[in-house]
Amino acid sequence: MSFGKLFSVPLEILEEIFLNLPPHQVVRNCRLVCHQWKEVADSESLWRERCRREGYCPHDASKMPKDWRLFLFLCRKRRNLLKNPRGEDEMKNWQILENGGDKWQAEGIHVPHPNETVQKNFVTSYGMCRKSQLINLEAEGYNPSFMDLFQPDIKISDWYAPRWDCGSEYEICVELLNQRKKPIQKFAPETVYFEQWNDQKWNQMTYVFQNYGPGVRYIRFIHGGKDTQFWAGWYGIHVTDSCVEICHI
Structure with missing residues (x-):
């Protein structure tokens, strides 16, 4: 045969x-x-x-x-490429860039989150607090030839909320980096400010990188903020459930 x-x-x-x-x-x-x-x-x-x-x-x-x-x-x-996005492992996997006031802290949420599985968040203090993660795409299974040829959408999201009794500010910056870790494209919206006596609700920041061209090898995620009244303790912006995903085309 x-x-x-x-x-x-x-x-x-x-x-x-x-x-x-x-x-x-x-x-x-x-x-x-x-x-x-x-x-x-x-x-x-x-x-x-x-x-x-x-x-x-x-x-x-x-x-x-x-x-x-x-x-x-x-x-x-598809999955969240950020590690420890909710503070369940304290500050593990995050690089602290600024640790002002009484420093970053991970604690239980003050008001219910839209996603009921979210029970912890990171909290900032009266001095600027910023933290970051660097995602190595090849190490996560997205090789250079795939990224260059298909350039799949890269979706980022972040949840943030103020305390009702204290003014605060929130900021985020996400960069797509080349092999030398130089920016190819950046998402950096204006700082968000909250007045004292606000409704303390959770807000979501989202953005999708598209058609960013070849050469993307890393993603740098940075966010943070502070309270604007310089109160001792942790009255600044709360952040949690941060996410970076490679999406289908």
């Missing part, structure tokens, strides 16, 4: 077999066996069905992915 006949099976059966294998094996091994296997392994129908079975679907039904295989792998890999 020839090699071609040995591996010749109906396409629908071959597709079902591939749907029950780990997707990385389909890409790395199965598609190399023969022309027929490669055709099925590269087919749109295979990866579209895989996405359906795993529950991955575009938020906007009018905008279908151009590459369902890429869509699947990005969805599977």
Whole structure:
């Protein structure tokens, strides 16, 4: 029996077999066996069905992915690249840039957060407090060629809230950096100020980097603030649930 006949099976059966294998094996091994296997392994129908079975679907039904295989792998890999975003491990994983007043502190939240799983936050004091994390994209599984070719959306978000009885300010700066850690693109909105006797509600800052060009290798996330009345203790801005995600295209 020839090699071609040995591996010749109906396409629908071959597709079902591939749907029950780990997707990385389909890409790395199965598609190399023969022309027929490669055709099925590269087919749109295979990866579209895989996405359906795993529950991955575009938020906007009018905008279908151009590459369902890429869509699947990005969805599977998607996660918060920031470590300890809520202060559950105190200040672990954060680099303190400024530690004014009575310094940064991690404590329980004062008012309920929209996400009920968030129970801790970072709190600033009466001197400027800033902290940062540097994300190495290659170490997180996003290699340089992938970033340069596809330039997937990079979504950042941050939750911040004042104390009701004290004025405060909040600031954030997120930079996309090249191999030398020089900025390629930056998000740095104006400082947000809160007056004393405010409603103390949680606010979300969000931004999506798009079409940023080749060369992005790192992401630097910086945020912080202080109280504006110089009260001893921790009456400054509260921050929590910070997030940096590589999103599907």
